[in-house]
Amino acid sequence: MISVVIADDQPLVRSGLRMILEGEADISVVAEAADGDEAVALVLAHQPDVLLLDVQMPGIDGIAAMKKIAAHNARVLILTTFDLDEYVHHTMRAGASGFLLKDMSGEDIVSAVRQVARGADSLLAPSVTRRLIQRFAAAPPQPSTARLGQLTAREVDVLRLVGRGMSNAEIARELFIAESTVKTHVVRVLMKLGLRDRVHAAIAAHQAGLT
Template sequence: MNPSATSPTPPTPPSSASPATPHHPAPDRPIRVLVADDHPAVRGGLVALLEADPSTQVVAQAADGDEAVRRARAERPDVALTDVRMPGATGIEITPALRELGARVLVISAFDLDSYVLGALAAGADGYLVKTEEPRRILDAVHAVASGDAVLSSAATRAVVAALRSEQAPGEPAQGAQGGSGRDGEDPRASARAAWSTAPANTDDSAASSSRSATWGPAPGVELTRREEDVLRLLAQGMSNQQIARELVVEVTTVKTHITHVLGKLQVDSRVQAALWWQQHRE
């Protein structure tokens, strides 16, 4: 019997145990990628893009969220590239299960709605891109999340910043989700705080999430070198380490060193938090 003709099996919810350590591809083998999208043309385009790059290998495809989890369980990809809106379980809903299976999750969607961006990050996604990105940007993002980086499109970064800026002053009574709500009526500001506090650390291959509370870090007068400001500005535009290195004509290791210094000076744990700090204090 054709497995695709059977009723979809709901994804197994994450257990209370710690998630599996994300896979770190060996330098001598391609990055193993699962592509999940319910539109055949889009899915085929992403597969063709990835297969054309010898450093990436598509090991599984899925047309809905439930199938994506089944295929991830069978193939154990390094990276899951998933759409948000799919039949059955959504890309956001399956993100914890994919992370539980050891995959890094890169969400790619036609929509940059705040509720999608914040929901994906709060669920544990390592990155969020829109489908209008250049092909090279998508490839770079796959490589970035595979190596432990977090990648956000400019629109995704703006969504988090806007949600955090909309928070009420201390002591002000809650008034609900103004300007749009998240999934199931969730206040997007709560998702923003969750995204802030769980944004993956990414100056190295660490899979640990930030444990800090939602805070903007030190005052805007923090002293950064000219080069650190250049790196932080490009990081806030959603660039990966590889893209920043190309833009500044330096080695990727140099970019990582600068980011490490920046995170220390800003007293934050991840590049996502650093990007938000830049947009709050310097733009």
């Protein structure tokens, strides 16, 4: 069972999300928050698997709330109406595992919660994925970390393609390997590099100059 806390200042949004998520047998909404401070308190109290967090809320905003819960294990899925690069950039840097827009379908939101809970398949809304990747690609690459030396040649190949924004299925076709093998490589890359999720692996690939 995937436990979820919903944090949004709009009651209708919270009730709509609860209805969508609790219609799934494997998801349970354990609490709702109307502001950033309440979101922090509920995460500490319930230790959810996933926090659905709005960016703009009364009190402390979503980014400040994320920083306060950084030491805990909840994976944060940013859900907002604002399709703006600065939000994507700052929330990813603060440790978010995904960034979705509120106009996405209920099916996509449910899928996102499941993927974020699994960790290795964290995601961004399709409308912002390409711009985020391009933003980091345009920045000067950082020196390669010593941890990259722990990767096998195949794991480096997978990391490079993750950095290009490719899905597991696309990577599998590119490298002529099974999709399950790609998933295994992604998990190992995350473990070896000490990365939180797939999004941060893509950022690391760009910073290391792999793409």
